[in-house]
Amino acid sequence: MANSTKLSKIQDAMFQEIRDHQLFTSAQSYAFQYLNEVFDRNVYPTEEALNKLTHFEEEMPNTSGNVQEILDNLHYYGSPATLPTLGGRYFGFVTGSSIPATLAVKSLSDFWDQNSALEVLSPISAKLETVVENWLCELLGLPRHTVAGFVSGSSMAIYCGLAAARWRLFQKNGWDVNEQGMNGAPKVRVVTGKHTHSTVLKAIQLLGFGKANIEWVEVDEQGRMVLESMPELDGNTLVILQAGNVNSGSFDPIEAICQKAHEVGAWVHIDGAFGLWAAAAERFQYLTKGMELAQSWSADGHKTLNTPYDCGIILCQDKDALISALHMSGAYIVEGKRDGMYYTPEMSRRARVIELWATLKYLGKSGVDELVTNLHERAVQFAQNLGDQGFEVLNEVVFNQVLIACGEDEMTEKVLKNLQELRVCWCGGSMWHGRKVIRISVCSWATTPEDVDLCVASFVKARALARESELAEI
Numbered sequence: 001m002a003n004s005t006k007l008s009k010i011q012d013a014m015f016q017e018i019r020d021h022q023l024f025t026s027a028q029s030y031a032f033q034y035l036n037e038v039f040d041r042n043v044y045p046t047e048e049a050l051n052k053l054t055h056f057e058e059e060m061p062n063t064s065g066n067v068q069e070i071l072d073n074l075h076y077y078g079s080p081a082t083l084p085t086l087g088g089r090y091f092g093f094v095t096g097s098s099i100p101a102t103l104a105v106k107s108l109s110d111f112w113d114q115n116s117a118l119e120v121l122s123p124i125s126a127k128l129e130t131v132v133e134n135w136l137c138e139l140l141g142l143p144r145h146t147v148a149g150f151v152s153g154s155s156m157a158i159y160c161g162l163a164a165a166r167w168r169l170f171q172k173n174g175w176d177v178n179e180q181g182m183n184g185a186p187k188v189r190v191v192t193g194k195h196t197h198s199t200v201l202k203a204i205q206l207l208g209f210g211k212a213n214i215e216w217v218e219v220d221e222q223g224r225m226v227l228e229s230m231p232e233l234d235g236n237t238l239v240i241l242q243a244g245n246v247n248s249g250s251f252d253p254i255e256a257i258c259q260k261a262h263e264v265g266a267w268v269h270i271d272g273a274f275g276l277w278a279a280a281a282e283r284f285q286y287l288t289k290g291m292e293l294a295q296s297w298s299a300d301g302h303k304t305l306n307t308p309y310d311c312g313i314i315l316c317q318d319k320d321a322l323i324s325a326l327h328m329s330g331a332y333i334v335e336g337k338r339d340g341m342y343y344t345p346e347m348s349r350r351a352r353v354i355e356l357w358a359t360l361k362y363l364g365k366s367g368v369d370e371l372v373t374n375l376h377e378r379a380v381q382f383a384q385n386l387g388d389q390g391f392e393v394l395n396e397v398v399f400n401q402v403l404i405a406c407g408e409d410e411m412t413e414k415v416l417k418n419l420q421e422l423r424v425c426w427c428g429g430s431m432w433h434g435r436k437v438i439r440i441s442v443c444s445w446a447t448t449p450e451d452v453d454l455c456v457a458s459f460v461k462a463r464a465l466a467r468e469s470e471l472a473e474i
């Protein structure tokens, strides 16, 4: 390793740090300390921890710092202000945990720091992207010619699916949207359900379809698109379905709509951010039946599958459309067999596929099935036990989501606030058919039946506190 008097001061210091390893040992020891506590600690930072974040408010330093001090700062002030989503009692939004095998793999591949834009930039990433693409087709029962792009999350994956659809639907009308843009373009229709996820709307706005042009489909009490309310489809239509309603967890009638769309040549995209993984579990096959007739699908590794964050996947059986929509070129680009950037909007990209590969390799098909089924079972346990305690369960628990109300909106809000302040578990609020609800999303491999018992007890306590405060007000 370099050892010369010609080095700049900072360069010299950095080589020295590599030589003595101490910073990595420190980081690892703090990481293990975090891991040992994360399953039992308060699931939301304490007021004290939040207040201490002011520690980070400082001017940008003029000179280089001490790495040990940087690590100490993060450990003492940063770690208590994290959300322990790695543990088993965080149920906010739809937030996955991370399986241990993959955390370990990530620590190794972090040192590799690969750029997966091109095969020539990272042969290992290109290889794993090809392998995982095949595995996903098999696991989810998709056509074998389906291709995959590895992006940051479902927001981006949905964007890619809809961009591919846009390219193809215009191309069928003799219009090259890449060259000619949207001005004067032929009419393309967009059909989706009234409960479509807001990131679908974002993709629609980014791609210039225009939200005002959406043909909205009514939904039933579970949030599923109602077949009778579907407009006639044709070959110029983009239909967006969801596998997993972000509130109720319900699935659109995928088979019936995919068949209709297939007959007339409409493009179907399925937003399966957390629900697409249902296709990998025996018990939930009925929910995604027929989805292989769609053209594109999007999913997150970082939700149900429990990969670390920053793991979205676009799957598309129209490779030409996906690549044409996202293609770019430059004189310095060296093409390989598998160049990840042709399947994604970004050029430079971290090699997130390594974590996805490790998760699938560790779990195997039976492990994924077990993981997904377990999330469902814990959700059912929540619904049953909370129901027994007199809470209202507002949805059919078909997957991992549970919607809870406690009478009037005002009471539900108070219970939620108390629940969050008790910090035994953390759930978010939402609206469901005009009512305030507490939303439980079971998304972590680590949630045990005992965790659910503890959380149900905390719900009961939160309600008792809310009733007490109501009495005190009278």
Ligand SMILES: *Cc1c(COP(=O)(O)O)cnc(C)c1O
Binding pocket: 094, 152, 153, 154, 155, 156, 197, 199, 200, 242, 244, 245, 246, 271, 272, 273, 274, 300, 312
């Ligand atoms: C979370 C979610 C998204 C957005 O995914 P990100 O990974 O957060 O970008 C889209 N659709 C549904 C149904 C989701 O649950």
